[in-house]
Amino acid sequence: MANRTSKCAVGRDRRPRFAAGTMKLNISYALAVALSVITLAGAEEAVMKLTSTAFATNQRIPIKFTGEGADVSPALKWEGAPAGVKSFALICDDPDALSVAGKVWDHWLIWNIPATTPELPENVAKTETITALGGARQGLNGWPRLGFNGPMPPPGHGVHHYHFKLYALDTVLNLPAKATKPQLEAAMKGHVLAETELIGTYER
Numbered sequence: 789m790a791n792r793t794s795k796c797a798v799g800r801d802r803r804p805r806f807a808a809g810t811m812k813l814n815i816s817y818a819l820a821v822a823l824s825v826i827t828l829a830g831a832e833e834a835v836m837k838l839t840s841t842a843f844a845t846n847q848r849i850p851i852k853f854t855g856e857g858a859d860v861s862p863a864l865k866w867e868g869a870p871a872g873v874k875s876f877a878l879i880c881d882d883p884d885a886l887s888v889a890g891k892v893w894d895h896w897l898i899w900n901i902p903a904t905t906p907e908l909p910e911n912v913a914k915t916e917t918i919t920a921l922g923g924a925r926q927g928l929n930g931w932p933r934l935g936f937n938g939p940m941p942p943p944g945h946g947v948h949h950y951h952f953k954l955y956a957l958d959t960v961l962n963l964p965a966k967a968t969k970p971q972l973e974a975a976m977k978g979h980v981l982a983e984t985e986l987i988g989t990y991e992r
Contacts, residue, residue, distance in 0.1 A: 855940030
């Protein structure tokens with residue numbers, strides 16, 4: 789009997805002991821994968837996007853919003869801003885002007901757009917501050933003038949690309965109206981949570 793008991797005990801000792809540990813590892817792995825999927829999905833949802841009802845990305849800007857037309861700013865709308873945004877800033881410029889003007893030409897500088905504002909209406913007033921937009925401020929463009937001035941590239945110079953760049957900031961900028969683009973960019977440094985852009989084109 790003693791021997792049989794001993795053999796049984798030895799038989800029991802030889803049974804696999806890793807099943808429970810493997811199950812725990814598998815559960816941990818599954819949880820890690822699930823969390824990764826959730827994180828990635830959240831990251832995708834948080835991507836900021838800028839659009840306009842006036843033109844689609846990389847499409848021609850209607851003449852109404854250019855120096856050949858009414859020269860008013862186009863309506864812009866954004867979504868997907870990250871958490872912690874305190875204000876938005878927008879810069880519109882034309883890098884293709886470098887070969888003509890010797891510099892990137894600035895068309896619009898506006899900042900301290902309230903964090904609760906998801907859009908800019910068409911024809912934003914060309915004033916230092918905009919009460920309808922929570923006191924947002926505007927800077928000097930390349931002419932230099934206040935507010936928005938649209939595309940007006942030299943005739944025959946080919947297609948120019950106009951970059952409407954939106955910045956989500958973690959602060960409200962202590963920057964006076966009539967600031968230049970270098971001053972605005974310096975003020976934003978270290979405060980940009982996210983950025984996106986919409987590109988429109990124009991040719992004369």
